[in-house]
Amino acid sequence: MDVELRVRAKGSFPSDGVTNMDYTTDERDLLRLGKRPVLKASIPILVSTQSLLNGGPAGVIWGYLIVWVGTLSTFTVLSELASMAPTAGGQYHWVAMLAPDSSRRFLSYITGWMTFAGWQAVTASAAYLIGTLLQGVIVMVKSDYTPEPWQAMLFLWAVLAFSVFINTVASKTLAHFEGMAEEIKDASIVVPRAIVISIVLNGILGFAMLLAYLFCLGNLDAVLDSQAYLGYPFLFVFLSGTKSKAGAAVMGLVIVALGICSTVGVLASSSRMLRSFSRDRGIPFWRHFMKLASRTSIPIYTIAFTATVSLLLSLIILGSSVAFNNIVNLSVVGLYSSYLISCSLLLWRRLQPQSISPYDPDIVRVGPNNLHWGPWRIPGVLGILNNAFACIYLFVLWFWAFWPPATPVDAQEMNFSVLTFGFVALFAVIWHFVQGKKEYKGPIVEIDC
Template sequence: MSKEEEFLDRPWAGPTTTATATSVTLTANGGSSRSKSLDDDAYLQRLGKKPRLNRSFGFMSILGFSCSALLSWEGVLVTSVPALLNGGPAGVIYGFLINWAGTISVYTVLAELASIAPTTGGQYHWVAILAPESCRNFLVYITAWLTTIAWQAMGVSCGYLTATLIQGIVVLANPSYTPTAWQTVLLLWAVMLFAVVINSTTSRALARVEGLVLILHLAGFFGVLIPLVYFTEPHNDPQMVFTTFINEGGWSTQALSFFVGFPTLASSLIGADCAVHMSEEIQSAAVVVPRALMYTVFINGSLAFAMIIALMFCLTDLEAALGASQTMFYPFLHVFYAAVGSTTGACLMAGVVLVLAIASSVSLYASASRMLWSFSRDRGLPFSQYLVRLSSNNLPVVAILATLTITMVLSLIALGSAVALSAILSLVIAALYSSYLLVCVLLLWRRVTPGGIQPHISGSDIIDLGYLSWGQWRIPEPFGTINNVVAILYSIVLLFWSFWPQTTPTTVETANWSILVFGGVVIFSVVWYFVRARHFFKGPIKEV
């Protein structure tokens, strides 16, 4: 037995379910849950991984899981008003549409890859399958680091947003209250502890909760949209909404200003790939995960676009809304109050957003901990032998607690510098889209290489580092290749503009420090790989 097998086969690794079938035809519909689990386990074994987690998620529960993590229409309430400074109402609307189209393109590529290899590792496992052997191990390691850190930063981001939203609602209800940094940190910890408790119950309970969250996500949208539109008087003129561009960032041209504000809107469409990192807990994952990705981005994009249109028509006093961000953190709280003319009504509307933000933290923590667990399973992190441990009900509780610890430590930065914490939070777009860009480029390379990807043959898939076949879900050619190119171009554009500051001339407070944080992460991972990791990290370990 190899060292890797010995490492993963220790008793503390948790009970496993071994599928005895050597050739199983995967189906999206029909059959009992047990037969579906066996099908998925056989598929996972052909990817070289032992089934260790319980498959409790079906399509509707994982759709609710993804929708709550994406937090689209709720997110645009946060991002749209600041984005008005670089772009104006028309810039926000058209910028969101471009981002939505680009996100659909990127997630379509991810859906194709998720159907080929539905594993918790996601991007880094796909890189292992797609990359040339000469640089495979290095690219796998860098991708795994970027994805792991991005999800950890996303957990902190959601916690900070939720904590400051709570404080903003308190200010709205009681203007004499003055928020402090230490209160923000404590509230963040409380929200994340709640996420840990829910994630540490059972995967079946988590799946049921996410199904309910999907209903709340849809109902809450109308609960906010209808009173916002109905009570606001007067509405802005359509010509002003769809044709007015603003350049308050001091940039030399309106086009430059538009692109500077472009990445802000993209942040409200990040997180749908959380379903990928739950793949080993989903029934019929090779079909359900791609469908969940696409349904999520279409549903949430539609809701977010409708909310942006409503917000642009109802935002009649931009200066007052931006001024309110100095006391209430988020301008949309002032927009709610100005619309309904009632503190209670505005607080209730904001409460809906708050509840969904808390639900989002549960989903994000689940995905972040699974990514941490997966990377540890392949011996890529310090203390991997502890992080890979499972509880008696097959949950990665140690990885969940490690994620909580990382969140609590990073949140302490807010006590010293809000600018430094903002740099950590802005890492999400750069790190995630770097991993997306890499897998998109590698898939395109395989696509245009004759024989690079074999046709899908149900029941006889063999997937390893030397053979690759399409999954059950893919875009037919030539549309698949065209979409692949579009996804690459969009990722490059978004990455480039994500490092720009929002205003010029730039000061220490207004600088975009994400390039520094992102560069530091990349340099550290590269140096650590050549100094230490290349001696023990061999990509995804083949357990079976």
């Protein structure tokens, strides 16, 4: 057993003669990582205004293609990691497996905090974007309507309430919105395949929609000016293309509905990630956050915490939407940081001969000193090149995510992501030395083999 991974409850898993071969493929995947399968496996299988300003329609097309290729490359690497270790912990768990001994716990801990903070910000920003989009649809239909910040906050609350309802009371319907890696059947194969196929298909469909959008763009200045009163210029394009407020409103509401479904999934991902990090004692009050509802195995405490954070963040809207946007920008830099660390460490391991062994479904335990590929990966030189490209792409995005979108810069245009990201990173480092290093030993082994 790897000495870096600590046994929390030796003998606590049933040991009445049941062997590794008596479990399902998914249970064996978790057992290989030292995790008990406790979550129920019941789940089956917009155009940027900034791009238009900077490069016009051609800039939008080339920007889309670059981002599509970069995203596909990045998530192909993450899919390889998900195949190796299909856990809800994701990035911090992968870092704990891949990092060198001298920095394993610290890097994993910081990555966990970056992922945790990023997902919390994603939840708030997703609900906020849908709320403001709904306001834009109302303005388009009712021209005398004046959107107010408090109304955007209430719309955010409504979207969040629906998401909480689906994640708790109507949890059986969650399968239609979201799948977590520990709750999906044959996760080590299905998750990577689903990620890559979805990016390819959505990229193709998105590009077709983008071309249609640009052909219907009309007067570029009028489209850009519409942002001042609609908030989202694509609503103006809908209106211009259909010549009907009702038709444009229906198209806008379709996007609202899709966004609400996305928020449901984001809340599920955020709460599961928090529960996983709590299970490994990475945050304060981890004993409470790791608990599951006794009858439904729902992480009710982490769902409540994530919803509460979004509610508290939404109060900032009453003072300044700019301040709120700068806080939720943490979703970008936080998650990109965790992706970059994970992809870089996998590339480092890849470049070491025989550092990662071939896939073996009968292997008992996968850990830092016993790395094995999952059943899904890109082999050889092609895998190395793709991994390297993903690292370069992520670093470029991460670097420019801290810069303001335009010059000259004033308080309204300033990007304060460096402040919010720096605060989270500083707090995580301080807490690590105050309490974290005493409790966090990396992903905890819950069973003994």
